[in-house]
Amino acid sequence: MRPSSPRNLMNSTRTGRTAVFFCAIAGCFAAVVIGSALAARQPSVFAAQSQSASVPAQQSQSATSPNSAVRFDMLVRDDFFAGLFHGDKARFARALKFTEDALAKDPKNGDAWVWFGSAHLQLSGEAYSAGDSAKGKELWDRGLAEMDKGVALNPDDVGVHIGRGAPLLGIASSGYDPNDAESRALVTKAVADYEFALAKQAPVFKTLGRHARGELLFGLVSGYSMLGNDAKAREYLRRIVTELPKSPYATEADSLLAKNPLGIVQHQCIGCHVD
Amino acid sequence: MRTSFFAILGLFALLSAAPQPALSQCITADPSLARARAARDSDDISALQTAIQDAQAKISASASYENYLRLALLEDWMCEAAHGHDDSKLLKKASQAGVDAAEKAAALKPDSSDAHWLTGDLLGELIPNVFGGGFRYGARSSRELDQAIQLDPRNANAFVSRATSYFFTPAMFGGSKEKAAEMLQKAIALDPSSDAADTAHIWLAQVYQSQGKHDDAVRESAEALRLNPQRRYAQYISQQIASGKKP
Numbered sequence: 001m002r003p004s005s006p007r008n009l010m011n012s013t014r015t016g017r018t019a020v021f022f023c024a025i026a027g028c029f030a031a032v033v034i035g036s037a038l039a040a041r042q043p044s045v046f047a048a049q050s051q052s053a054s055v056p057a058q059q060s061q062s063a064t065s066p067n068s069a070v071r072f073d074m075l076v077r078d079d080f081f082a083g084l085f086h087g088d089k090a091r092f093a094r095a096l097k098f099t100e101d102a103l104a105k106d107p108k109n110g111d112a113w114v115w116f117g118s119a120h121l122q123l124s125g126e127a128y129s130a131g132d133s134a135k136g137k138e139l140w141d142r143g144l145a146e147m148d149k150g151v152a153l154n155p156d157d158v159g160v161h162i163g164r165g166a167p168l169l170g171i172a173s174s175g176y177d178p179n180d181a182e183s184r185a186l187v188t189k190a191v192a193d194y195e196f197a198l199a200k201q202a203p204v205f206k207t208l209g210r211h212a213r214g215e216l217l218f219g220l221v222s223g224y225s226m227l228g229n230d231a232k233a234r235e236y237l238r239r240i241v242t243e244l245p246k247s248p249y250a251t252e253a254d255s256l257l258a259k260n261p262l263g264i265v266q267h268q269c270i271g272c273h274v275d
Numbered sequence: 276m277r278t279s280f281f282a283i284l285g286l287f288a289l290l291s292a293a294p295q296p297a298l299s300q301c302i303t304a305d306p307s308l309a310r311a312r313a314a315r316d317s318d319d320i321s322a323l324q325t326a327i328q329d330a331q332a333k334i335s336a337s338a339s340y341e342n343y344l345r346l347a348l349l350e351d352w353m354c355e356a357a358h359g360h361d362d363s364k365l366l367k368k369a370s371q372a373g374v375d376a377a378e379k380a381a382a383l384k385p386d387s388s389d390a391h392w393l394t395g396d397l398l399g400e401l402i403p404n405v406f407g408g409g410f411r412y413g414a415r416s417s418r419e420l421d422q423a424i425q426l427d428p429r430n431a432n433a434f435v436s437r438a439t440s441y442f443f444t445p446a447m448f449g450g451s452k453e454k455a456a457e458m459l460q461k462a463i464a465l466d467p468s469s470d471a472a473d474t475a476h477i478w479l480a481q482v483y484q485s486q487g488k489h490d491d492a493v494r495e496s497a498e499a500l501r502l503n504p505q506r507r508y509a510q511y512i513s514q515q516i517a518s519g520k521k522p
Contacts, residue, residue: 128411129418136411175408179364183406268445 072102072111073159080115084122095119110154114163117146121167144186151193158197162216165193169219173266176226184227191223206243211270214240214249218267221256225265233262298348298389298432299469308345312470315352316506318359323352327372340383340390347377347393354400359507363404370400388427395419396436416440431471434462435478442482456482473502477512484516492516 076095083092096119102112120143128136147164154160168190177183194216198205205213217240224232240253248270256265302308307326314322330346350373357366374397381390398416402408417440423433438458444450459482462475476499484492496513503509 125407125410129414131415171407171410174410174413175402175405177363177367177404177406180406186406 071159072109073115073163076115080119092119092122108153110150110152110157110160111163113150113153114147114160115150117143117148117150118163118167119143120146121171125171156200158200161193161196165190165197166219169194169223172226173222176264178226178228187223187226191220191227194219194223210244210247210249214244214247215269217243218249218252218265221253222265222267225262230262233265299466299471302470308348311349311352313505315355316503316508318356318507320353320356320360320362320365323349323356327353338379340380340387343376343380343383344387344390344393347373347380347390347397350376351393351397351400354397355508359511366400367404370397370404373397374401386426388423388430388433391419391426392423392430392433392436395423396432399436399439429465431462431465431469431475434458434465435471435475438462438475438482439478442478442485452482452486468502470503473499473506473509476502477509480512480516489516489519 076098079088079091079095079098082088083095096116099112099116099119102109103116106112120139122143124136124139124143127133127139147167150160151164168186172183172187172190176187198216198220201208217236221233221236221240224230224236234257237253237257241250241257244250252267252270256262302312307329311323311326313319314326327346327349330342330349333342334346350369353369354366354373357363357369374394377390377393377397381387381394384390395416395418398412398419402412402416405411417437420433420437420440423430424437427433435458438455441449441451441458442455456479459475459479463472463479466472476495480492480495480499483489483495493516496509496516499506499509500513
């Protein structure tokens, strides 16, 4: 009996730990790229509501000062990531409740919808892992719908686009069927989100940190490779080599450019410090 | 008469308590399964499809643990043949059907190491072929394989499958080529001339090649071919390693 693995396909996506790894990538994307992208944004309109919402303890100081402009992601990110990366269910639940309360107060908060959707995708993965495919599917569909709602409410917001695109690409990296219409549609959506972010940040892109630029560009490489668009994937690889010279990103891009065919590119987040 | 009654009862008790025969023994003892395994070796999709249809008919007649396990095993072999033909659609179909059958076998006999092994192994086959496969099924695949080993520490197939998990998982998340090699060597030691050992040698060749241990890789792939010269998967890996390519 041959143990399961592809002879010549994606070959690093078989275990729960690998799934966590790729979700970590998604989280890294979200944390870093959102962080960089939001640096140039106007303060979140959530600031006014944050004073009365129950907030994670470590954020309460900044959140409750009267005229503070607190981005929504800063209020929930640490707790969500504590749940994602360290299995801290209590903090994850706290972040989920906080987001739910925020949406009850402001149903048009696109940021909150994207985080809410992402959280439900995470819960869907846990349901599938427990063998409950029905629950997994329900939470999966719910999560996707919530993220779409966030983008529909804030279509010009880089943060919500990345907040949807990053988890989708991360999850796709753990398994992808190019012949499946839903798979292609989700990756197409994620690639469009990243293209939006790239275009929107064009004036300031060169000023962003190397990690943020590298991960965004590699996200596009990975996404286009999954869609079979070798030309676009190579275009972004060449861009990485040009714009991030003498970096681990450029080294990785160079070695990929030498491959023919390119195949599906699975990039592992470089330099992320997951506490 | 009383003596012979108790003797019979004792014999019955003894037989009931006897461990299930190893899957490998079942395959050897069953000509149709032996033929199906030969079909796996030669990547013969058509012959495997016939065997699978027969297995499905057996289930229609009797939805027993043995029949579900048989079907899961055949779908697992079909996965290997699908790889040989680079047929990802067939691979996805076989792995999904195999998971379904293995789950039913495990539901009927929760303490079956082979049922859990096949569930874990087939989930592993499914993972790369569905959106977010690792995200959805990765943890469960590993858990099923660990349970298979716990239920039967002599289940060489479960060691082989679990080893591949360690091989493919990034080191920062617990993956380990060293651990993969250890588990594969354990599988070989459990039954050196078995089909599981053959598979273990194929995988050990790949682990060594990935570590730059080319001579060790050549040795392992040669041993895999010696155990089963008909197996196309072993031939493929041997060719890849001989050409210096990473399989």
